[in-house]
Amino acid sequence: MSESPQPYRVLARKYRPQRFADLIGQDAMVQTLANAIRRERLAHAFLLTGVRGVGKTSTARLIAKALNCIGPDGQGGPTIDPCGVCEPCRAIAEGRHIDVIEIDAASHNGVDDVREISEAVRYAAVSARYKIYIIDEVHMLSKAAFNAVLKTLEEPPAHVKFLLATTEVQKIPVTVLSRCQRFDLKRIPAEALARHFAHVVEAEKVEAEPEALALIARAAEGSARDGLSILDQAIAHSGTSGEGALVTAAQVRDMLGLSDRGAVRRLFGLLLAGDAPGVLAAVRDQYDLGVEPATLFVGLLEAVHGVTRAKAGGGQDPALSMEEREAHAEWAARLGFATLHRLWQLLLKGHAEVQAAALPIEAAEMALLRVVHASTLPDPGELARRLANGEAVPAAAQASGGPAPAETQPALMAAPHPAPEPPARPAPPASFGALVELVNGQRPLLGQQLHDFVGLVRYAPPELALRPNRPLPADFIRDLTTLLRNLFAEPWKVEISDGPAEPSLLDQQKSAENAARDAILATPVVRAAFEAFADAEYEGYTPPETAAEARSA
Template structure:
């Protein structure tokens, strides 16, 4: 008996919530899951019906409902008999009503939260051996399957992999990551998507028409956004809104019910932030807070509007979203041209961080105030590439040595781009200590001075490469002839020539010679250390100590660091072989004493 028949006969029934009353009963009733419906339709038509299905998705997208519809399609049998598994069910069959009401003897629904042990799984595996009583298949539906224990999952593996031909498994879960991969590999997985806000708005409008409830389109858009893609949540909120209104459902009543801010006032707040008007932004937030808006929700809606403006800037098609009101669409379009993508992305990042701060703060309103202050002051700041461009054009922000401050940003309205343009147009103080336009060319007297120049420029990779891999053949100002050790960087010659030209303001020629050349600086340092070591070991007292304590090593008392053989001492007036006062980490061992 349908609703119209019950109404005509005057049968009194308890009220059923909208989420249960309008639960889909066929695949045609499902919304937003076209990919899954198409896959199942093709599988049923070709007879490629899988033995187990895994349905996953967020709450309220229809996992359990889909499982029941799937069980009904597997066992669909018209009243006249015959038939086969199908997703096309124009009317109720022999088993349909019992399956819809969860009372069919061959369709077993289990809640894994209370049937998650090995004993429960053993009962299931024992029961599936018997043929169905009246239906075509024995179907086992297990909801929230991620709550089954690992031992119970292992007990189910064999039956799930090789079930009897008359058994089908349907699992549903919101935590797919908690399901073992051994279970997932034996199932055909379907990810049920969140329902788009526009589709959800249309669905709610059709239900309101059937319920003969007057509702404003903006109110439905608010409910669809608050549901976040969950059909069940949207129907529960609609039920609450109808009860709250007591008549016509209006946007103002839904806004008060959900603790939301006025969408137009959110845009006012957005514009105040973008023009850097901190006083107006704080006043608007306080006014919305006094009317019942949650500060975290206000910032979330501010971020949502920033996201919409960004999408609209990237693709104009975003303005056709039915979940967006005409006011939002019109005012966002006016902001698109005045806000750069860099400003919008910076705003988004700061809002994401600020929302988290507000949610965890002991005083959310104060935390939201500080977030808005940061946003207002950041709106006056140029982006890094704008700053570089200003410096390149000679109009960048200047500093004076006399402690003078830069001129304050201009007051008044306008977008960050307008504020930046006005700031650039303002007169700026001139640097009192300007670098000379040109520098005299620098001459190098020898290879050691070249290494010292690399140290001065803080180019540590080049310095180490010169010490370890370069053998000097000839050196004159403007030309270096070298030989390279094995393992030298492939780009060493080009890098050396380029950097020398940059550092000395003159052209240098670096030539690889076929001659052997002098030892590297590292080899020279090791040779000097070896000579010092030989002299120290020749001392009779030192020799006697080493003979008395086998395994002892000579330590440089200047830094108390042991020197492993063959290099175990350094001359007092020398530095480490990398040119620094610190020895290389690979020259020493923590086991040395």
């Protein structure tokens, strides 16, 4: 009787890491564990966190192997490089070791499940060096279950190790986090995933285009398991080449509903050129091929991001093809950062609209037409500068929504009226008194302070030295300097000086009034009037010209 064939194992299980060297992109964690094992400084509990498919459960099983490996001769100890041939290593790899217990916290999340663990840890391991509990998706435990396991987790027996794995570490109580040695498993870079998939297809005797593997690696979003599942599907979807399958980039795009990278670059070029009919035709072509509008916007956003990185000198994505790198470099040389950031915001808003729209393809067309219209407009900063300087401004877009041909479309439109000349600035007054009057007309309070509270030391525009005869506000000099600069369009130097100064204008005015009064009182007529009338008082003097003007008014 012939032996029945082995059932097919999916690639994600077949190529699960069996050694620490097989882990992709987790070198820092492997180095830490190697040092801990070599120095016999092993924690009693490990917490492994990261996105799906980066190797949390596989790492937990590898740690279980490393701690329980006895070597081919049965005399070995804990090692970062388990042999894989001894009975503990093989039993753990096959999931049948009695002392390595894997628990799914999603279905065993109650207090009773945790109580069973707390009671079982008291007993020594049956055949292994350590009894190891691997609790997957530990964040699914209930609050009561977490509280029940705290004491056991903090002080387990020496023969027990806990390995906790989760994708949502923020849901785990801090009291649990503080009792574990935490390892954050990183997303696997796309180029590393592509290299790994190349080894897998070689082992599977399957041919694959490098661009196809790069597409799968990008679609995996840092998850090896997701990528291997997509690769498994791509191999089943592929055609044949000789004796084996051939995975092509076109088949992968068709399978994933991705847009052709070349089609995205062509559409991006049409957007930059402002070709509305071409953009609408390209979008409909991709939609007819089965590409979702939201996926098309993702491709355009990736293109803008790639061009911006190339312009900023951030390096190119190794997963990009040579054609994409050359196109990004060319656009980066022609486009400014302001244009790229504006494109990013417009496409990002369009992507959100398409995802929420009842009519996705129509929403995509409207959003891209908005980008086309924006491409014909000048940069807002440049437009503001031209308007301020009275220069010509770019012409508006055609009523059809797209620009006219380059040979017929006017690039600039003359301003309808020349910019008005700025008003002429007055020259500084010849005297300090005239300056005070000018300041009083603009800032009455500042003018009064300048008139009443300071004496003039030096007036030589644009320099002004003053000596205060009473305390001034703290912002007096600043406000006066700013006002003079605005009035005369030149910087003024206003300072406080201790040098000899004239009396303030107020004191000068009072002195003049007193001198005029004394002169009037000294006239013979006024002296005779005071002698004839002992109770007479001086009330002031109005010149005849002023009195006549008052009567006529």
